[in-house]
Amino acid sequence: MAAKRILIIDDxxxxxxxxxxxxxxxxxxxxATAASGEEGVTLASTYHPDAILLDVMMPKVDGLATLVKLNENINTCKIPVILLTATIRLATQPAYVEAGAKAVLIKPFDPALLGGQIESVLGW
Structure with a gap:
């Protein structure tokens, strides 16, 4: 089985x-990693990751705007996106799900558990 391909978009x-x-x-x-939403959207279309970890709070194009762009692109709209955020408020969660996020993980995350959390939320 080929290794999973993950794209991390975080500033x-x-x-x-x-x-x-x-x-x-x-x-x-x-x-693979990208330092901005714009870079991440471009890289996602060529790298074809199995999943994307996307930071919510980024300058210029934030995570939600990036998620919308990924969903609008025929090459990236099927890629599951997991949001990463340090400032989760319950009121904002429905907006993320409505925008197509598969899950929201809280930063700081535990590096030892991150892969398992991704597998769990995506059913791998």
């Missing part, structure tokens, strides 16, 4: 690196 370099290394080590997945 914080340390978060991208921790998540990338964690998924490569714990799950042996192929992981």
């Amino acid at each position: 914080e370099a340390d978060v991208r690196e921790i998540a990338k290394v964690s998924l490569e080590i714990t799950k042996n997945w192929d992981v």
